[in-house]
Amino acid sequence: MHFVIDQSSIRRAAEFMEIVRSQLRSDSELEDTYNLMPFKARNHSNVLAAIDGSHHSVKGKSFVFSAINSGFQLFQEDKLVHSEISRTKVEILTKDNYKKRHNEYYKNVTGQKPQGHLDFDKATERIRTLLEWDKVKYLISYLGKGDIILFDGSMISGVISTNKHFFDDLCEQARDKGIILAGLSKDTSLLKNNVPIPMILASHMKKQSIKSNWYHYYEAEKTYFVKFRKHIDLIFRLDLVLPDDINPETAIKLIASYCYNEGNQGYPYPLQWIHDEVRISEQQFLSCLEEFKVECRKRGISRSFIDELFTIYHDQLDVMSFGR
Structure with missing residues (x-):
C-alpha cells in the first residue's frame, strides 16, 4: 500500500495550533474582563432529577439498525430515591422512512410537526434527544417547588430549538412551579478567536489567582461556565432556566452539592449514575x-x-x- 503524508497539510495544521496558542495568550493578557464569581456548595433537601439517554447503531445495506434508551433518576439529600429506565427501543431507519419515524416521535413529545431540515445521519440522535425531552416534560409535571431537573447537554438542542413554542412552554411551566431546569455540557463548541471558552477562563483563573469554586456568566451566549470544585480543574457549560425567586448563584450552589462524591469529584455524580444506567453496552x-x-x-x-x-x-x- 502506498502511503505518503502531505507535509504541507501537516504544517498548515500546526500553524493553526500556533494561531490558537497566540490568541489564548493575547486574550489572557488583556485587562480583566472575565468576572469569575466564587461560591460555596449548599446542601439541601430538594429533589434533583438526572436525565440522560444513549443509542447504538449499525449500518446495513440501505438502512441503520438502532437501539435507543432513555431514563431518569431522582436523588434527595445525597441519596438515590427512585430510578426509571425506559425499555430500549429498536428502530430501522432508511432514507425513505427516517423523516416519518422522526416526525412520529416529535409529534408525540411536542404535539406539533417538526420544522427545518433533518439529515439522515442525525435521525437516531434526534430521536434519542426527543425521548430525553419527554422525560423533562414528565418531570416538570411531577416535581415541585425548589426541585432541580438536570440533564446532559445544552439547554437548546438542535431538535428542540426548531420548536420555540414547545421549549418556551416547558420553561414557563417549570418557572410557574418553582422548578430549576439545568443543562450541563461536558464539552462545548463555544469559541472566541478559535480558542475554547473554558481554556480562556482557566487562563484568567490563573491570572487572578483564584483558588475557589467559581462561575462565570458568558454574556455572548446567555450561559454560564462553572468550576464546581476548587482542587479539580474541570469547567462545564451550564444553561439555566430559573423561577423568579431563585438566582443563578443559588441554583449553582444547589447543583454543586452533588459534586463531592468520591468516585466522581468535580462533576454532578447523578449525571454519571444515570449515564451508566441508560448506556447500551456492546x-x-x-x-x-x-x-x-x-x-x-x-x-x-x-x-x-x-x-x-x-x-x-x-x-x-x-x-x-x-x-x-
Whole structure:
C-alpha cells in the first residue's frame, strides 16, 4: 500500500495550533474582563432529577439498525430515591422512512410537526434527544417547588430549538412551579478567536489567582461556565432556566452539592449514575440485534436473507485489506 503524508497539510495544521496558542495568550493578557464569581456548595433537601439517554447503531445495506434508551433518576439529600429506565427501543431507519419515524416521535413529545431540515445521519440522535425531552416534560409535571431537573447537554438542542413554542412552554411551566431546569455540557463548541471558552477562563483563573469554586456568566451566549470544585480543574457549560425567586448563584450552589462524591469529584455524580444506567453496552446491543433476527425467523424470514442485508461490501474490503 502506498502511503505518503502531505507535509504541507501537516504544517498548515500546526500553524493553526500556533494561531490558537497566540490568541489564548493575547486574550489572557488583556485587562480583566472575565468576572469569575466564587461560591460555596449548599446542601439541601430538594429533589434533583438526572436525565440522560444513549443509542447504538449499525449500518446495513440501505438502512441503520438502532437501539435507543432513555431514563431518569431522582436523588434527595445525597441519596438515590427512585430510578426509571425506559425499555430500549429498536428502530430501522432508511432514507425513505427516517423523516416519518422522526416526525412520529416529535409529534408525540411536542404535539406539533417538526420544522427545518433533518439529515439522515442525525435521525437516531434526534430521536434519542426527543425521548430525553419527554422525560423533562414528565418531570416538570411531577416535581415541585425548589426541585432541580438536570440533564446532559445544552439547554437548546438542535431538535428542540426548531420548536420555540414547545421549549418556551416547558420553561414557563417549570418557572410557574418553582422548578430549576439545568443543562450541563461536558464539552462545548463555544469559541472566541478559535480558542475554547473554558481554556480562556482557566487562563484568567490563573491570572487572578483564584483558588475557589467559581462561575462565570458568558454574556455572548446567555450561559454560564462553572468550576464546581476548587482542587479539580474541570469547567462545564451550564444553561439555566430559573423561577423568579431563585438566582443563578443559588441554583449553582444547589447543583454543586452533588459534586463531592468520591468516585466522581468535580462533576454532578447523578449525571454519571444515570449515564451508566441508560448506556447500551456492546453486549446489550448484540442482544437487541439477535432478538430482532429471532423475530424475523418467526415470520419466515431466513437468517441468510437478514445476514445479506447487514453485509456491506466496503467492510469486507477493509477486512480483506487488513489480511494482506
